[in-house]
Amino acid sequence: MSAGETVHLNRMQVEVEGLEMVRASLAAGDEAAAYAALHRQYLDRIEPKLYWEESDLDQLKQYVLEQCPHELQLIKKTADEVAANTFVFQFPWDMERTNIPVTFDGAIDWNHIPAEDPEWTYMLNRHRYWIALGQAYVLTGDETYAKTFCQQLEDWIDRNPVPVKGAPPGLTWRSIEAGLRCENWTKAFAYVKRSPHFTPALLAKMLTSLYEHAEYIVATPCEGAKRISNWSVLENHGLFEVSLFMREWKSAGFWQEISEKRLKETTRLQVLKDGLHWEQSPMYHNEVLHCYLDYCLLSRNNGLTPDSEIEATVRKMAYADLYIAKPNHHQPLQGDSDDNDLRDFISAGALYFEDETLKYGGFARLDFENAWTFGWEGVLKYDQLGTAAPDVTSVAFRNTGNYVMRSGWDEQDAYGYFHCGFMGGGHGHADMLHFDIHAYGRDLLTDAGRYNYGDHTMLRRILKQCDSHNTTTVDGIDFSEYHSSWSYGRIAEPVGVQWITEPTFDYVEGSHTGYRYLADPVYPLRRIVFVKPGYWVLADSFDCKEEHTFEQHFHFMPGEVVFDDSNKVCCTVSPDEANLRIIPVHPGRLTGSVRDSIISREYNVVEDNLAVTYQSRATGFTSMIHVLFPQPAGSLDAPEVEAVKVYNYLGHIVAEREAEAVRLTFGEHSVFAGEEHILLICHKVPGYHIDSYVVEGTQVFGEVVLLRRKQGQEEVIVIK
Numbered sequence: 001m002s003a004g005e006t007v008h009l010n011r012m013q014v015e016v017e018g019l020e021m022v023r024a025s026l027a028a029g030d031e032a033a034a035y036a037a038l039h040r041q042y043l044d045r046i047e048p049k050l051y052w053e054e055s056d057l058d059q060l061k062q063y064v065l066e067q068c069p070h071e072l073q074l075i076k077k078t079a080d081e082v083a084a085n086t087f088v089f090q091f092p093w094d095m096e097r098t099n100i101p102v103t104f105d106g107a108i109d110w111n112h113i114p115a116e117d118p119e120w121t122y123m124l125n126r127h128r129y130w131i132a133l134g135q136a137y138v139l140t141g142d143e144t145y146a147k148t149f150c151q152q153l154e155d156w157i158d159r160n161p162v163p164v165k166g167a168p169p170g171l172t173w174r175s176i177e178a179g180l181r182c183e184n185w186t187k188a189f190a191y192v193k194r195s196p197h198f199t200p201a202l203l204a205k206m207l208t209s210l211y212e213h214a215e216y217i218v219a220t221p222c223e224g225a226k227r228i229s230n231w232s233v234l235e236n237h238g239l240f241e242v243s244l245f246m247r248e249w250k251s252a253g254f255w256q257e258i259s260e261k262r263l264k265e266t267t268r269l270q271v272l273k274d275g276l277h278w279e280q281s282p283m284y285h286n287e288v289l290h291c292y293l294d295y296c297l298l299s300r301n302n303g304l305t306p307d308s309e310i311e312a313t314v315r316k317m318a319y320a321d322l323y324i325a326k327p328n329h330h331q332p333l334q335g336d337s338d339d340n341d342l343r344d345f346i347s348a349g350a351l352y353f354e355d356e357t358l359k360y361g362g363f364a365r366l367d368f369e370n371a372w373t374f375g376w377e378g379v380l381k382y383d384q385l386g387t388a389a390p391d392v393t394s395v396a397f398r399n400t401g402n403y404v405m406r407s408g409w410d411e412q413d414a415y416g417y418f419h420c421g422f423m424g425g426g427h428g429h430a431d432m433l434h435f436d437i438h439a440y441g442r443d444l445l446t447d448a449g450r451y452n453y454g455d456h457t458m459l460r461r462i463l464k465q466c467d468s469h470n471t472t473t474v475d476g477i478d479f480s481e482y483h484s485s486w487s488y489g490r491i492a493e494p495v496g497v498q499w500i501t502e503p504t505f506d507y508v509e510g511s512h513t514g515y516r517y518l519a520d521p522v523y524p525l526r527r528i529v530f531v532k533p534g535y536w537v538l539a540d541s542f543d544c545k546e547e548h549t550f551e552q553h554f555h556f557m558p559g560e561v562v563f564d565d566s567n568k569v570c571c572t573v574s575p576d577e578a579n580l581r582i583i584p585v586h587p588g589r590l591t592g593s594v595r596d597s598i599i600s601r602e603y604n605v606v607e608d609n610l611a612v613t614y615q616s617r618a619t620g621f622t623s624m625i626h627v628l629f630p631q632p633a634g635s636l637d638a639p640e641v642e643a644v645k646v647y648n649y650l651g652h653i654v655a656e657r658e659a660e661a662v663r664l665t666f667g668e669h670s671v672f673a674g675e676e677h678i679l680l681i682c683h684k685v686p687g688y689h690i691d692s693y694v695v696e697g698t699q700v701f702g703e704v705v706l707l708r709r710k711q712g713q714e715e716v717i718v719i720k
Contacts, residue, residue, distance in 0.1 A: 063379055290345070561612065
């Protein structure tokens, strides 16, 4: 053992119960015996309790072997690759996934940057794959996996010394990676600790390095911009974990105190009252949720009382996941996000809080990672927990400006996601007024994703800009100005958001400031009416004085898209899945075309897809109104759509810049079979008796009004 390692052992509280042999050996000057005693202590201690317990192992092995075949396949594949010095990062919540293997012939180059993407290097140095090695080891008993972990751990420690104070972190010692390693090392240790390859000397080396990690994180300022960044959460969660794992060390109490203090400060800044993370990326919302929930679980497991503010934040974030999840259980591709299933986070929240409503949105049985996190007791408790359907469907996240429209909680139900909120920092995109649609089990309108974080190709720029989102633009100008992968210049601000939800409809509207700087300012307004359970009316208007080109952009999943020049109707064409038909109310005002585009549903993966752009060249106020009609697989059913005249109560036709109306007539196979719907949209807010309009013989007063007619009966619904 080195003198440096002895110094670190002297930083332990060797007088505590359980370290008697360590203390005696140090007093006798027998380093080897001291490390052997410490090794036995770390193998056999039952406190601290981090996650699963050794007594759970047989039941957990049987459970995951029976219940989790897909996860087991990925674990085994990853472990085999890592054992061959091959690295592919493919776990669902890897922040930056890869698909192209990188193999080292000989020693691993921990600073290697393939394809000009340093994010790959950061992923290499986070060591999530070592947990897979450990899991493969306990499931198979193959010492190859434990040996690989031990060799790579020692190699990394030997070749990546902690930076001296004030030195740059380089590629291996950013504080976020330091925090993530703290979690991944301690989790991997639980699986491999009894392997003969995990020697007392290696334990000493690992503990020494974890001590340096903890001190490094403590010395990293958590203030200003850093305090509001997800980095501060990830690194201080790691510090909290080390404070428990190394509880015998004299600094552990201080590490615990400062990490908890910092985590509490971040909850106040980063998670808004509506439960969503401020960075406007569900991906990073969930990375942060993982850390807060893990802090609560580790506290509870070790007889500590979790901070009530952090615990309340975890509940809000878990419920936000429940509400934003699409009917296929996946998160929206908003901002820098991948197409991930949210049920593992929702299930974890359900189990931690013993919440039947959260379990309704989670897995029927506990998934692979949560089984190891909560242990056998958690598996049994989750099985015994009942389910209760949420008492709401459509939800407004007013603080972040995100709005969920939902017809129900079945996987075939309809869902819309509208964004009219602030940018959200570097992970946010120029997606103001963006709108997603999912229905009948398929994404129909979608965000285009993130690809990767490098500016070495145009793809990052393309995917963050306005026309890669289902929104509107004016004169081909972006309302928020992309500068680089992490920065914007001029940024549009949201204004005028209104939200109404009722059992039979949802309504949302919003605008932004993105074109007010023009010599002739343009005021865009998007209004969306969701007539439950079956369709949306999308009304975009632009208020200005001079001539401009107005555009609407719609992005689809990969597949065929057909555009009919005669009536400007656009539809996806998937023979085996649901489709979307976009039906313009005033096709004569529009030109339109299908264009090539791209979509990235996973980091470092990009696919070709198609988008449709509608254009209107007009002077002064104009509107572009469409019916968005989802069709179940195999159905060609669609309503007849036509514009109808609007009159004032004196019988005079109202100018289209003041009010417009559309009639939808449904066929016999529609969910609205035999009905006729007439929707009135007033561009001028009614406020005088002359603004009481007559539509198809019915006099109404309201800004947005829906008439539903069937078999001679009429229902008048004043939406707004």
